[in-house]
Amino acid sequence: MTDNARILDQIVEEIEGVIAKMDEHDLEAARDLIARNDRVYATGEGRSGFQARSFAMRMMHIGYTSYMMGETICPSMHEGDVLLAISGSGKTRKTVEDAEAARKLGVKVIAVTSKPESPLAAAADAVILVPGRVKGEAGGSIQLLSSLFDQSVHIALDALCLMISRRDHVSDAQANANHANVE
Numbered sequence: 001m002t003d004n005a006r007i008l009d010q011i012v013e014e015i016e017g018v019i020a021k022m023d024e025h026d027l028e029a030a031r032d033l034i035a036r037n038d039r040v041y042a043t044g045e046g047r048s049g050f051q052a053r054s055f056a057m058r059m060m061h062i063g064y065t066s067y068m069m070g071e072t073i074c075p076s077m078h079e080g081d082v083l084l085a086i087s088g089s090g091k092t093r094k095t096v097e098d099a100e101a102a103r104k105l106g107v108k109v110i111a112v113t114s115k116p117e118s119p120l121a122a123a124a125d126a127v128i129l130v131p132g133r134v135k136g137e138a139g140g141s142i143q144l145l146s147s148l149f150d151q152s153v154h155i156a157l158d159a160l161c162l163m164i165s166r167r168d169h170v171s172d173a174q175a176n177a178n179h180a181n182v183e
Ligand SMILES: O=P(O)(O)OC[C@H]1O[C@](O)(CO)[C@@H](O)[C@@H]1O
Pocket: 045, 046, 047, 048, 086, 087, 088, 089, 090, 091, 092, 095, 134, 135, 145, 146, 147
């Protein structure tokens, strides 16, 4: 792609590059870790937190009881629950601590990270590797900080939710019926 290509096209090309490097088996393994009636928690800081919220919302749409860590209505976790923890660097303190504490309780932890050798990956039962450039790294993207990771995670987790909805036979109409009707 030339330097004077549209910036939108350059970003889409970057995302395609990350998605092409992803292993869809990571998503299948995460799907298989989430059983039909599991409660699902999500965690992440900053923009990784936005992706976590987005995932928790979709899980609610397809019929799961889901929570965002740190919100006042988030209840205690128990063995057999699932925590999906997102951190591009894999070392953001709060996210790693959430994952480690949950694992000790017997919660199934799914890490979403760009760094397979990170503390977050080490604390997880399953890792969804999203090899997008994260904050503080040089090269690999024209975009600011971790935008490429954030965008790719959004697509990867929408794919995971689609896989789960197909397994559970939840239609788009059923998911739509669960969407907030006062907004
Ligand atoms: O995804 P990580 O590495 O845990 O980093 C989270 C932090 O990075 C940012 O997403 C910025 O890149 C912040 O919003 C957030 O505080």
